[in-house]
Amino acid sequence: MLRAVQKPGRYVGGERGAVHKDKNAVKLRFAFCFPDVYEVGMSHLGMKILYAVQNAEPDVWCERAFAPWFDMREQMLQYNAPLCALESGDPLRAFDVVGFTLQYEMSYTNLLYMLDLGGVPLLSKERGEEDPIVVAGGPCVCNPEPMADFVDLFLLGEGEQMNVELCRFLIRAKEQGWDRAKTLREAAGIEGVYVPALYTVKYNKDGTIASVTPKRGAPMPVRRRIVADMDAAPFPQQIPVPMIETVHDRASVEVLRGCVRGCRFCQAGFIYRPFRAKRAETIDRQARELCRSTGFEELSLLSLSTSDHPEIEPLLDRVLDWTESGKVSLSLPSLRIDSFSDELVEKISRVRKSGLTFAPEAGTQRLRDVINKNIDEEEILRGCRTAFEGGYTVVKLYFMMGLPTETDEDVAGIAALAQKIVDLYYSLPTKPKGKSVSVSISCACFIPKPFTPFQFAAQDTKEEFDRKQKLLRESVKSRKISVSWHDASTSFIEAALARGDRRLGKVILEVYRSGGIFDSWDEGFSLNRWLAAFRKCRRDPAFYANRARSFEEINPWDMFDYGVDKQFLIREYRRATEEQLTTPKCSEHCSGCGIVKFTGRKCFD
Amino acid sequence: MTDLRLHFSKTFAARYISHLDLMRTMTRAIRQSGLKAWYTEGFNSHLYLTFALPLSLGFESLCETCDIRLLEEESCDPAEVIPRINAGLPFGIEVFNCGEARFKPGEIAYARYICELADAEFSCGKIQDAACALLAKSEIPAQKKTKKGGMRTLDLKPLIHSYKVYVEGENCYIDLTVSAASDNALNPNLVLDQIFEPLGRMPDHILVKRTQILTRDMKNFE
Numbered sequence: 001m002l003r004a005v006q007k008p009g010r011y012v013g014g015e016r017g018a019v020h021k022d023k024n025a026v027k028l029r030f031a032f033c034f035p036d037v038y039e040v041g042m043s044h045l046g047m048k049i050l051y052a053v054q055n056a057e058p059d060v061w062c063e064r065a066f067a068p069w070f071d072m073r074e075q076m077l078q079y080n081a082p083l084c085a086l087e088s089g090d091p092l093r094a095f096d097v098v099g100f101t102l103q104y105e106m107s108y109t110n111l112l113y114m115l116d117l118g119g120v121p122l123l124s125k126e127r128g129e130e131d132p133i134v135v136a137g138g139p140c141v142c143n144p145e146p147m148a149d150f151v152d153l154f155l156l157g158e159g160e161q162m163n164v165e166l167c168r169f170l171i172r173a174k175e176q177g178w179d180r181a182k183t184l185r186e187a188a189g190i191e192g193v194y195v196p197a198l199y200t201v202k203y204n205k206d207g208t209i210a211s212v213t214p215k216r217g218a219p220m221p222v223r224r225r226i227v228a229d230m231d232a233a234p235f236p237q238q239i240p241v242p243m244i245e246t247v248h249d250r251a252s253v254e255v256l257r258g259c260v261r262g263c264r265f266c267q268a269g270f271i272y273r274p275f276r277a278k279r280a281e282t283i284d285r286q287a288r289e290l291c292r293s294t295g296f297e298e299l300s301l302l303s304l305s306t307s308d309h310p311e312i313e314p315l316l317d318r319v320l321d322w323t324e325s326g327k328v329s330l331s332l333p334s335l336r337i338d339s340f341s342d343e344l345v346e347k348i349s350r351v352r353k354s355g356l357t358f359a360p361e362a363g364t365q366r367l368r369d370v371i372n373k374n375i376d377e378e379e380i381l382r383g384c385r386t387a388f389e390g391g392y393t394v395v396k397l398y399f400m401m402g403l404p405t406e407t408d409e410d411v412a413g414i415a416a417l418a419q420k421i422v423d424l425y426y427s428l429p430t431k432p433k434g435k436s437v438s439v440s441i442s443c444a445c446f447i448p449k450p451f452t453p454f455q456f457a458a459q460d461t462k463e464e465f466d467r468k469q470k471l472l473r474e475s476v477k478s479r480k481i482s483v484s485w486h487d488a489s490t491s492f493i494e495a496a497l498a499r500g501d502r503r504l505g506k507v508i509l510e511v512y513r514s515g516g517i518f519d520s521w522d523e524g525f526s527l528n529r530w531l532a533a534f535r536k537c538r539r540d541p542a543f544y545a546n547r548a549r550s551f552e553e554i555n556p557w558d559m560f561d562y563g564v565d566k567q568f569l570i571r572e573y574r575r576a577t578e579e580q581l582t583t584p585k586c587s588e589h590c591s592g593c594g595i596v597k598f599t600g601r602k603c604f605d
Numbered sequence: 606m607t608d609l610r611l612h613f614s615k616t617f618a619a620r621y622i623s624h625l626d627l628m629r630t631m632t633r634a635i636r637q638s639g640l641k642a643w644y645t646e647g648f649n650s651h652l653y654l655t656f657a658l659p660l661s662l663g664f665e666s667l668c669e670t671c672d673i674r675l676l677e678e679e680s681c682d683p684a685e686v687i688p689r690i691n692a693g694l695p696f697g698i699e700v701f702n703c704g705e706a707r708f709k710p711g712e713i714a715y716a717r718y719i720c721e722l723a724d725a726e727f728s729c730g731k732i733q734d735a736a737c738a739l740l741a742k743s744e745i746p747a748q749k750k751t752k753k754g755g756m757r758t759l760d761l762k763p764l765i766h767s768y769k770v771y772v773e774g775e776n777c778y779i780d781l782t783v784s785a786a787s788d789n790a791l792n793p794n795l796v797l798d799q800i801f802e803p804l805g806r807m808p809d810h811i812l813v814k815r816t817q818i819l820t821r822d823m824k825n826f827e
Contacts, residue, residue: 002621002663003663003811008621008662008663009621009622009623009626011621012618012619012621013618013696014617014618014619014695014696014697015695015696016634016693016694016695016696018696241630241633241695243619243622243626243627243629243630243695244622244623244626245625245626245629249629292637292639293637294633294637295632295633295634295635295636295637295638295693296633296636297632297633297636297651327636327644327650327652
């Protein structure tokens, strides 16, 4: 089979750092599945952490599986070969647990695809005593409802402790000889575990949710899990080192979790609260160990906003101290433009000068205030000036289109801001000699997400997005500025799934049955296939994507407690429409989001 | 600085690691070994590595080489170097020897491949007959892709130094020694394609293993 496919290295395993155990000597076998290709899944830090955490249990063997690309699928179907985990080469159906991480909604069909290829019945209710328990975690499960038909239990929140507790629980359940129904019922007692079969949802005539009722003492709301102490949280010293090039082919260390900012569109900024930074010392030690054990040539310090680390400069000094001599290049994704100081430029430029990426998100000050971005134009231009003076000539800017209250003026403002940056470059006497500037605008379509203040907002229609994208293209006058944008039809489906309810399970199944896989790829996505499936199941994607929701409406995710109050989200939504900022940083002023009540302790000393 | 030639094998699943990925893998293995090796000094400084004769994707090999440069202070003792590098290599890639480079890559003239073949439908005898019939010809014209994307006809016969065809157990084996000079190397896949053309398709099982890299005087490339 492997002779006939592109990049066979995706399918062979055998990487150094992969964990092999004797399958007859362990009590629980866990197949950790990433519903995308190997190169994407192997770039994901969370999977590596949980792989290490679960394998640290001597009687648990956690293996990996990824979605085979189209060419490999053809081969597997031809030879009737099931999808197997990389370590043991055993099919998914042979495992006790098949676990997925749901990082983006467009990977939902791939969960079905992997189960199907792995020989596991797709519907939870069709699985028997011999079938694996199918579990799923990751950011998307803050609204897991569209996947409720396929997943036996969801793991809400951070997995470092919860996954181990689940494994230990399932070993006990096996030893007790519990059947599947009892096992799932009892599992609902683990904090963070949500078993969808234990809840009944009723609907109003207008299609909105009337009530959600737990059965058999299942918890309501279901609380998400968090790790209290990031310095004590397990972090792998060794990880499987891929042999083929992955998307993020480098050692990654998480520097902090949560975010102090509160940008109103950003789901990650709310569902990962509270803000918890690792100490510089911890990060430095973990990064050094990981680089040593893997031999990676590049190190990335990851977080939602790395420059918000309270010890960012001492941290960089510490890390640069050994990365430079060890020929490791350092990358810092997610830098805020207002943190881009001369000192920071000097430090990161010592390694390698590539392009810089900033995210102003909106083109005008009015709209940046609506989203609580807390960056003004002066700061953007100052950040760019610092970059240009530091020798950078390529700047990439991220924007979002279709944000609540957006007008044509805001769209044109994106082009105007890019033009100001180009003009700034040419006005600088200190600009790099003989070099031209390049400003690229990357424009995503705004998608309202659960647990954000904008969860109540309607998404723009595809027609509106198309019109605005055309307007933006026409507003750009300089050839130094390039514009790229996301496909509005993918964003439309993503929006429907993000705020969908459990009735969408039928749609997802229908899309899969009619050939839909790899929906996050141009090679896989088909708007027509999705629309046909929605029609066939008598559901309207616009009901989920393009409808503004009242504050009183019961949302499918209202039954989950992620620590952020709905009242806070309502307050924030109102402030947004009034163009009011809330707080530059919650470390300076608490905005009262509810997380303190949730954790029972202050976020900052 | 000391030039050191690593001799390694590439077998099992590792045969699906491409040449580019092999370079990345070897770089990381040497980096994690902690051995102080030389980096190039250009704009994009990288660890200096030279592979004498790239191996086709899907082939196994018992005789690959990779040259590195160690800084003065490093020991070149194989007993120390080999385990440190192997600790960083994936399953299927294993350094089994290292030492001074006796020959330059330009001195490579031949490579020996053993092709293991089997098929559910074609018997070993049938495969053997097809192989012998082809290899006995005085001319073996074949179509070869040129770098520009076109096709040209090439006579494989002068590129085949020697061969032996035999059946053992369930498999038919073709032991082929072919030209591997940099300007005139023959990929054994081209020979296999010609052998199976009259049979209409390739066999189910093909495993090509490179067993020797040789100089013009038929000395092992060391």
